[in-house]
Amino acid sequence: MVDRADINGVLAQMRELRAQAQQGVRQIDMPNPVQSPNQVNATEKSEFGDLLKMAIDQVNNHQAEASRLRTAYELGDPSVDLPQVMIQAQKASVSFQAMTQVRNRLVSAYEDIMNMAI
Numbered sequence: 001m002v003d004r005a006d007i008n009g010v011l012a013q014m015r016e017l018r019a020q021a022q023q024g025v026r027q028i029d030m031p032n033p034v035q036s037p038n039q040v041n042a043t044e045k046s047e048f049g050d051l052l053k054m055a056i057d058q059v060n061n062h063q064a065e066a067s068r069l070r071t072a073y074e075l076g077d078p079s080v081d082l083p084q085v086m087i088q089a090q091k092a093s094v095s096f097q098a099m100t101q102v103r104n105r106l107v108s109a110y111e112d113i114m115n116m117a118i
Helices: 001-030 037-074 082-117
Strands: none
Touching: 037 082
């Protein structure tokens, strides 16, 4: 039954992250009509940068938590069980892989833009 609660927790976190990402996209898509075009671009850049920084920080937090749980389990901490360690390790791995894919797509988009300028 513990595994079921962990799965539900992971699913809840994934839904929350999706909602946060969608909210961030909506904020970028609907700039304030009173702002000048330069202010809108600065706002979009800062929101994108903030969203990217938040995603990187989350990946870092997942990796740090996985490392902490793994070390606690190796030291024999009775409050940490193996399924907890494995779930957190998988969260860290999946979030890192997702961040790597995002980075690869950003680099690809940048290269495409640079090739258009030539």
